[in-house]
Amino acid sequence: MKEREVCCLNQLQAYVEHRLSPPEQRLIESHLASCASCREQLESMQVLEEWVVRKYKTLQPTEIPDPGADVLFAQLEKENAQTQENFFQRWWKGVGWVVVASSLVLALVFFYTPFFRNMMSRESGSQEFLAKGWRAQMLYGRRIGSKTYSRAKVAEGKTILSPFDTIQFSYTLSNTYFLAILGINQQGRSFSILLCKPNVGCLRKPGAGTYPENRSLILDEYIGEERYFVVVARTNFSWKTLKQAVEKEWKAKRRRLQHLDTIPGPWLSRSWWVEKKRRR
Numbered sequence: 621m622k623e624r625e626v627c628c629l630n631q632l633q634a635y636v637e638h639r640l641s642p643p644e645q646r647l648i649e650s651h652l653a654s655c656a657s658c659r660e661q662l663e664s665m666q667v668l669e670e671w672v673v674r675k676y677k678t679l680q681p682t683e684i685p686d687p688g689a690d691v692l693f694a695q696l697e698k699e700n701a702q703t704q705e706n707f708f709q710r711w712w713k714g715v716g717w718v719v720v721a722s723s724l725v726l727a728l729v730f731f732y733t734p735f736f737r738n739m740m741s742r743e744s745g746s747q748e749f750l751a752k753g754w755r756a757q758m759l760y761g762r763r764i765g766s767k768t769y770s771r772a773k774v775a776e777g778k779t780i781l782s783p784f785d786t787i788q789f790s791y792t793l794s795n796t797y798f799l800a801i802l803g804i805n806q807q808g809r810s811f812s813i814l815l816c817k818p819n820v821g822c823l824r825k826p827g828a829g830t831y832p833e834n835r836s837l838i839l840d841e842y843i844g845e846e847r848y849f850v851v852v853a854r855t856n857f858s859w860k861t862l863k864q865a866v867e868k869e870w871k872a873k874r875r876r877l878q879h880l881d882t883i884p885g886p887w888l889s890r891s892w893w894v895e896k897k898r899r900r
């Protein structure tokens with residue numbers, strides 16, 4: 621296998637996922653015996669794979685109604701419009717007609733001053749992300765019976781969930797982006813949720829999408845706080861870089877997931893803070 625970059629990686633991935641036929645499996649095993657770089661690659665893949673499996677061992681269709689990214693996007697648009705409307709209504713009432721003319725000039729200055737723009741975007745998280753060409757949401761459904769789930773809700777602030785509740789990520793991109801989803805728990809241990817190889821960003825075209833598609837992830841039995849991140853970047857990145865960056869930021873934020881809202885680095889990120897409690 622000379623074309624290691626393409627051929628070997630795909631084959632290794634298939635091998636890790638037990639998708640190879642027995643002859644193909646034997647072929648790769650004999651190659652592994654003689655190729656140190658593939659063995660190394662395989663090792664890192666297996667570690668990654670193990671995490672995914674341990675974390676979300678039961679990825680399966682659920683009955684959680686999925687509002688879908690389009691509906692969500694429309695809903696967000698409406699929320700944004702309302703935020704803006706409220707802002708202008710307040711402004712209008714407070715200022716009155718007399719000073720409108722001079723205020724228009726001020727308003728222009730106001731909106732074109734980076735400082736104020738930042739202030740505005742901090743008021744509404746979703747606006748900030750729209751301005752950067754993407755946005756993401758996390759949906760969750762509570763398990764209310766052995767096979768029934770509550771209606772999907774959009775996570776805001778801290779979300780209290782329990783093992784076997786479900787989550788789904790939804791995103792809208794105005795550019796082509798590499799996208800990855802990961803998490804970190806309160807012990808500072810990071811884990812992957814969605815990664816694509818050979819690097820880890822999954823190439824996504826402009827438009828709306830969800831992960832998983834038409835399904836949701838069933839949460840594992842971990843009890844404690846977690847934070848889930850959706851990360852997008854114009855160029856791809858490695859799992860190692862991402863993992864190191866999130867763990868470093870966790871330490872910088874005094875190991876508090878509450879304050880760990882973004883991961884500094886050559887990407888944009890959005891996150892959701894979750895506390896997993898035992899079901900009562």
Ligand SMILES: [Zn+2]
Binds near residue numbers: 621624628651655658
């Ligand atoms: Zn090799």
